[in-house]
Amino acid sequence: MKRLYAKMFGLAIIWFSRFITAVRGFWKGVEPGDAVTIYFANHTSNGDFILLWTVLPPHIRRRTRPVAAADYWLTSKLKSFIGREVINALLIDRNPETRTLDPVEQMLEALDADESLIIFPEGLRNSSDEKILPFRPGIYHLADKRPDVRLVPVWIENLNRVLPKGEIIPIPFICTVTFGEPIALKPGEDKRNFLDRAQNAVLALGPGEGIIP
Amino acid sequence: MTGYHAKLMALLVGVLIILTVASAIGSLLSARPRDKASRAVIDNLNARINAWWVMAILLGLAFWMGRSGVILLFGICSFAALREFVTLTNARRADHWMLAAVFYVVLPIQYILIWTDWHGFFTIFIPVYVFLGLPILSVIRGESGNFLIRVAEVQWAAMVTIYCISYVPALLSLQIPGYEGQNVLLIAFLIIVVQASDVLQYIWGKLTGKTRIAPRLSPSKTVEGFVGGVLSATLLGTALWWITPFAIWQAGIMAMIISLMGFFGGLVMSAIKRDRGVKDWGDVIAGHGGFIDRLDSVIFAAPVFFHLTHYWWGA
Incomplete structure (x- = not known):
């Protein structure tokens, strides 16, 4: 019964996000495939992974888990139901002082179980005027330890306009999700270099050629 | 009343024949091998024809459901068009209330006014009350930049995507002596002429177009396409006089006004797109772009058609 509720709730979330954002996914230089993949995206809104999730083909969506902060998703019964049952998030503890599990280990475990992941390497929602914030090193460790996993950059456009921080009513804006060519860690590449490259790969998919691609 | 049903049936059959012929031509064209550029044109043509089928079927369903169906269909069109319009504006977080009001208050109220036939109010609600209310709402938020x-x-968004589009279902509430219960045919006349004018301009332009009419606004619009399209759409409208309350020559004049307004509507909406650096308003309708790409000519033609008809033929 719980599964059924979760499924219906998931569909409701997807249709609601379509209604508000008419979201479309664009695959540039990469195809949606069955290979285990880490999608890494810019982060401007709590709804980011829902949008990304919405544009993934259903059979891929089922095996794709967003990596999310436990301190956000476990604070209420509803949130924890959505986080655990509906979107099947991989919950990590952001606080190094209190955590018992290492986030990178958790993610590697999921990848080894043939699950794809959605991560936001900026680590927190970007509400600054910068287009993107510096990446945290987690993605480097994943690329280093699982070199055969696809690393697909993703740009999510306009969602921060739908629901700016502090507002409760979502405004319909057309949003797009653009997937780019996978990147990989080069032999001998150092951490800083790789993180910059990953960040630029996401940024390169952003606007520049017009608001709607 | 039987006359009315026979007319609606005749229109339906006519549209079916034209779309079937178009689809047949489309598949014949795509069967022949060609170079890449003409391939793209033909693929786009076929995508457009398929989208026409969907649009014709949706409109047919709305007509069949009657008044509420037509109002619902154009309400949805307004919503989608508004979503496309605000996406291209500079609206940011300080405008959140204004936008929330336009989407969730103004749009439903406008269509409820049309549904309840409150004629005297639906024509001034947005131009007066919303026009003045939006800056008030924005000023309360206290952000003066830009x-x-x-x-x-946002005022433009409300006028263009809600007010103007709502004039299409509003045609149902016109009281024309001797034409009672047949107003759906007025909508059919408007939509057929305006869309045929777009298509005919496209065809004339593709076949004979040489001189660009507004190269900086719309590279595909040509003088030949414009003249040929408007004239042939006028002829088509004249030939459809039997579904309207107009005499033959009056139907021709109306069709010409509709086509001209439609043409300039397309040009104005192109100028906005150019300014914002995009080719289409969206990509919801395959081959056509967004809702506004398909509705731009209706937006400019509908209010004028409504008021002219009301002024000369209305009770």
């Missing part, structure tokens, strides 16, 4: 630009953009 104030006029931001407010004007």
Whole structure:
């Protein structure tokens, strides 16, 4: 019964996000495939992974888990139901002082179980005027330890306009999700270099050629 | 009343024949091998024809459901068009209330006014009350940067995507002596002429177009396409006089006005797109672009068609 509720709730979330954002996914230089993949995206809104999730083909969506902060998703019964049952998030503890599990280990475990992941390497929602914030090193460790996993950059456009921080009513804006060519860690590449490259790969998919691609 | 049903049936059969012929031509064209550029044109043509089928079927369903169906269909069109419009504006977080009001208050109220037939109010609700209310709402939020630009953009959005589009279902509430119960045919006349004018301009332009009419606004619009399209759409409208309350020559004049307004509507909406650096308003309708790409000519033609008909033929 719980599964059924979760499924219906998931569909409701997807249709609601379509209604508000008419979201479309664009695959540039990469195809949606069955290979285990880490999608890494810019982060401007709590709804980011829902949008990304919405544009993934259903059979891929089922095996794709967003990596999310436990301190956000476990604070209420509803949130924890959505986080655990509906979107099947991989919950990590952001606080190094209190955590018992290492986030990178958790993610590697999921990848080894043939699950794809959605991560936001900026680590927190970007509400600054910068287009993107510096990446945290987690993605480097994943690329280093699982070199055969696809690393697909993703740009999510306009969602921060739908629901700016502090507002409760979502405004319909057309949003797009653009997937780019996978990147990989080069032999001998150092951490800083790789993180910059990953960040630029996401940024390169952003606007520049017009608001709607 | 039987006359009315026979007319509606005749229109339906006519549209079916034209779309079937178009689909047949489309598949014949795509069967022949060609170079890449003409391939793209033909693929786009076929995508457009398929989308026409969907649009014709949706409109047919709405007509069949009657008044509420037509109002619902154009309400949804308004919503989708508004979503496309605000996406291209400078609206930011300070405009959140203004936008929430336009989407969730103004749009439903406008269509409820049309549904309840409150004729005297639906024509002034947005131009007067919303026009003045939006800057008030924005000023309460206290952000003065780019104030006029931001407010004007949202006012334009409301006028173009809600007010103007709502004139299509509003045609149902016109009282024309001797034409009672047949107003759906007025909508059919408007939509057929305006869309045929777009298509005919496209065809004339593709076949004979040489001189660009507004190269900086719309590279595909040509003088030949414009003249040929408007004249042939006028002829088509004249030939459809039997579904309207107009005499033959009056139907021709109306069709010409509709086509001209439609043409300029397309040009104005192109100018906005150019300014914002995009080719289409969206990509919801395959081959056509967004809702506004398909509705731009209706937006400019509908209010004028409504008021002219009301003024000369209305009770």
